[in-house]
Amino acid sequence: MNEHDPNQKGHDTEAPLHQLYQEVILDHYRKPRNKGVVDESTHNITMNNPLCGDVVELLLTVRDGRIVDAGFEGHGCSISQASASMMTERLKGRSFEEALAMDATFTRMLHGDADAATDEDLGDLRALAGVAKFPVRVRCALLAWNCLEELVGADS
């Protein structure tokens, strides 16, 4: 009767959920890294997701074209906050160009790119690959990265 048959059969409920909510993600959600004031931050921006109310403020300290410190503030779901927490860990020491390269890889991973999901440059962030199966949550994972693009993209 229904051409698209929306009643998918044999769908596994738990596996995608376990992929989405990996321990490392819950750990960053409950014990966020680099959350708080960054010493002598030179760059900061706050962005929100007006549909769900997630908020991330990204703070960077940039010296001689390198990110020497990164931190964030904010509130929201586990995906948006864990993504911000993990991102700040991977930003320190990078040039803007290197930061944007990581941003491009991360964004490709969230759109389902399997190569990006194994790229070692992403470190723990690869745990967020499961978000790709939950399209409405992709914007949660990207919120902190949108902040990064605004700060770093606007300056370079």
Add this chain to the structure above:
Amino acid sequence: MTPISTLDVTKIRQDFPILQRKIHGHPLVYLDNAASSQKPAVVVAAVSGYFLNSHANVHRGAHQLSVEATDAYESARAVVADFIGGRTKELVFTRGTTESINLVAASWGGANLREGDEILLTLMEHHSNLVPWQLIAARTGARLRFAGLTADARLDLEDLAAKIGPRTRMVAVTHVSNTLGVVNPVAEITALAHEAGALCLVDGAQAAPHLDVDVSEIGCDFYAFSGHKMCGPTGIGALWGRKELLEEMPPYQGGGEMISEVRLDGSSWAAVPHKFEAGTPSVGDAVGLRAAVRYLTRLGLDEIHQHETMLTEYALDRLTELDGFDLFGPRTGRVGVISFRYGDIHAHDLATILDAHGIAIRAGHHCNQPLMNHLGVDATARASVYLYNTHEEIDALVEGLLAARKLFGGFA
């Protein structure tokens, strides 16, 4: 005393084909009714029957189809007006509650508000009963005031009464909170407004689908509601207003349908309610809303309300037993809109996990940001019931929450 449900929910569920769907391999458990209800087949058949058999433009043709379309549209107006105890000529079709309130704010407010006049709202208003007033206040210099809440998250009537003053021109209040589920004493609030010479607008978006509403019993001046939350199509709703007010108010939009005579140097307006219905109306949706009203009326609003009350009590009993379950809003004097937090699992994460189990709830600020700030949260999860929901679906919600807790390895 717990009421006994007289609704045959098994039979009702067969009227809603979508309830047979599976979501991610699970039977759909639809608990997002405060956002939008599902549609019975009779409503879809009414809309399609109209377009397949009787469609033409209304109020203008001399031909048979135009006569049939006009009859269908105007009959829908009579049925929808009667549904809330209003007179047919006092019922303006709009796109929904939001447009209804914008109409009053822009038309009545634009003509009547002066600098220093006050519009009294409450902290629990949906953005659609707040932002239109902000817009007209900015244009006219009127000032918005807000009645607060009591500690148990009901409307603070004493505070509301104290904030009605000599400059209050309008009291605009929701009949039922879309976040807290509380039912406000709108007749009493209307009386307070009228004592002070102010008007009262009631936002009925969350009330009309669930309660037997009678605007003459409430005594209010305007009542706004939406079709899609009460089994009707999207894109259709209504504004009921007292005739003498509607007659004094200037048009909201200009165009066809709403005129009496148009000259190059000016125009005169059609009689109420057509004065407020510029352009070709959404005839098919009005016909669909008529079918929805007939469907609900046949089942009985009191019976629907009883069923929902019973289900809500069961849900609250089961949910508040869960460790870490945090309910927003009171236990009594409410409808089946249940806002909550569950441990340290964010509302969006809950919604994703429940969705994977086929359970649809809402997560977010529910277009209620000032209320969220007052409650000190950025988001809540919200489950809301309607006539077709069952005890088994409440059990599924409870199981889903327990699964979410397990997935998160307990609470931090």
